[in-house]
Amino acid sequence: MALLAWGLALALLGGALGQGALAPAVPTAWGDRIYPQLGQAGLDVTHYDVALRVPQPGTRTLQAEVTLTVQATRPLPLLSLDYLGPAVQGVTWNGAAVRYERAAGKLLIRRALAPGTPARVTVRLAGPAGRVPDPDLPVDLGWQALPGQGTQPGVNFTFSEPDGTRAFLPVNDHPGDPAAFTLRVTVPRGVTAAASGRQTAVQDTPQGRTFTFEQREPIPTYALAVHVGPLERVDRPAVQVGGKVVALRDYFPPGTPVNIRAPYERTGEILRLLGEWFGPYPFATYGSAVVTPPLPALETATLSTMPVTSSNVRVIVHEAAHQWFGNSVPLGDWSDTWLNEGFATYAELLWAQAQGKEEARAVLQAWRDSVQNRPTRPLVARTPAELFDRSAYVRGALALHALRGAVGDGPFRAFLQTYARTRAARPTRTADLLALARTELGPRAEGVLRTWVESPSLPPLP
Structure with a gap:
């Protein structure tokens, strides 16, 4: 209204x-x-x-x-x-x-x-x-x-x-x-x-x-x-993420099958890998609560809400990454949802690369296939329908991959950690990310990222 x-x-x-x-x-x-x-x-x-x-x-x-x-x-x-x-x-x-x-x-x-x-x-x-x-x-x-x-x-x-x-x-x-x-x-x-x-x-x-x-x-x-419900709590060994000890716990409905529970056993491994790229985990605890309705997974803070149908490692990686990007680094405006979804989607590639080259190639190819010859848009959303569309997720992730390709792994990793640390609890806009890219990586790197953010058409794929 x-x-x-x-x-x-x-x-x-x-x-x-x-x-x-x-x-x-x-x-x-x-x-x-x-x-x-x-x-x-x-x-x-x-x-x-x-x-x-x-x-x-x-x-x-x-x-x-x-x-x-x-x-x-x-x-x-x-x-x-x-x-x-x-x-x-x-x-x-x-x-x-x-x-x-x-x-x-x-x-x-x-x-x-x-x-x-x-x-x-x-x-x-x-x-x-x-x-x-x-x-x-x-x-x-x-x-x-x-x-x-x-x-x-x-x-x-x-x-x-x-x-x-x-x-x-x-x-x-x-x-x-x-x-x-x-x-x-x-x-x-x-x-x-x-x-x-x-x-x-x-x-x-x-x-x-x-x-x-x-x-x-x-x-x-x-x-x-x-x-709230007849939930079974499962406590797991604490892990160190970027030098910080993180308590782990999950919650399951009664009778949850072993194959649904199994992916959550890798939560500690997932957090350690993400911490290598993003820096210390921003909270004291993490885990997932499994629910039965066929909803999307949701990155609720320190306790991701995970439908049974989303109980796989890729989705766990995505929602865990949101603890840094979305929950710790908050949006300053809903039009910038790609700052949440693009970063969390990119975490899926970081995990895939840690599993081997073939898995990483498959992720990149799936991204390319999903955006080639299809409509795309500049990354700042203009309508509610654009908040969680393909561009927010995949084009946002490809923007980060293009930036990584332009500066190399070392500077890119340092940039991610600086962004997560300096923007924690501070309302963040796309302009803030671009300014940080210019300060930390230089005008050329900022220009690469800006092209992906602002171009009406899809830039050349990295």
């Missing part, structure tokens, strides 16, 4: 949905080229503390108390959070009740926020999760629910890219505002909860069992993982 129409909707609905007064002027959204309505410009959420209760796994009903630690980079007349979730039961600002209203996909909180004055905003909510249609797939994003079968309890998990977290939590739902998370997930006894970050506690409570997870490094909101 255009900003003008959105503002009119707020003006009309504010009095009815709020505490009786007309809604204030429309806050400025983040300014995303693809999703201009998402986020609030000037709002910086540094931490989400989420106490989530799932009373009946497999349904869309949930209860939560979410405390956001917020600060401002410019004077804000109010807070505007993206939210399409359950009914709001109350909002407090530093412990005191505050006025709020819901309109046009936003939770508007009637307090001004000045730069240099952080605040803690708590939202209590309960009811069924909302629905956010996926831009490409015939599914709703956000809180997924699979009913139980026989005596088995149901299953819930998050599947939110690009903008589905707002379907169940109030968030600044733009990747340019990554934040840390604390999650306490309460489920009935006999049910397991898993989430992004390191598990720090499991406690019996009158409501069941509470699993606590700490995701200390900032991540985009869409990358938040939560899984």
Whole structure:
């Protein structure tokens, strides 16, 4: 919806949905080229503390108390959070009740926020999760629910890219505002909860069992993982990735066959290889949670969401690479999704090369076959349909291969590591990558990369 129409909707609905007064002027959204309505410009959420209760796994009903630690980079007349979730039961600002209203996909909180004055905003909510249609797939994003079968309890998990977290939590739902998370997930006894970050506690409570997870490094909101169900946790030996010790764990549905489990045994090997190219792993833990619906795999932070049908080494490599590119190095605008998908696709070639020349040739040939004599586009997307198309993945990967060919393996490896290190937790655009290429590799290398980024037609294949 255009900003003008959105503002009119707020003006009309504010009095009815709020505490009786007309809604204030429309806050400025983040300014995303693809999703201009998402986020609030000037709002910086540094931490989400989420106490989530799932009373009946497999349904869309949930209860939560979410405390956001917020600060401002410019004077804000109010807070505007993206939210399409359950009914709001109350909002407090530093412990005191505050006025709020819901309109046009936003939770508007009637307090001004000045730069240099952080605040803690708590939202209590309960009811069924909302629905956010996926831009490409015939599914709703956000809180997924699979009913139980026989005596088995149901299953819930998050599947939110690009903008589905707002379907169940109030968030600044733009990747340019990554934040840390604390999650306490309460489920009935006999049910397991898993989430992004390191598990720090499991406690019996009158409501069941509470699993606590700490995701200390900032991540985009869409990358938040939560899984609830009769899951089997498999812990694996920790690995060193770029000098950093990484704990490994996976989660499987009951009765998952051995052949589905087997590829995940190579996760440590995959991380070590990627660390040789990308540098230290950016988080404390990693693994995968296997789900049964035929969805695409998703790089949820520290715990990739892996459908049974995607349980193969190539996909594990791709989603693991996203922990660096997408989760640690966040997008500054959704139009730059190739910065996530091109880098993760290129990781598939790095893995294939480590397995042997024939496997590497097969990957390169498959890329060439997929783009030759087919429409392509400049890498910065212009529409939602272009976010996850062939160009974002394959042309993006070929752009990196062309850069590697222009500068050689050593400088290319150093460039990848510098990019991953210097852009961690910083909203990143294509222009930032091009500027870094010029600084680190020189004008000629930047020109090679820029041709692949901007050319209307496909450049000569490397």
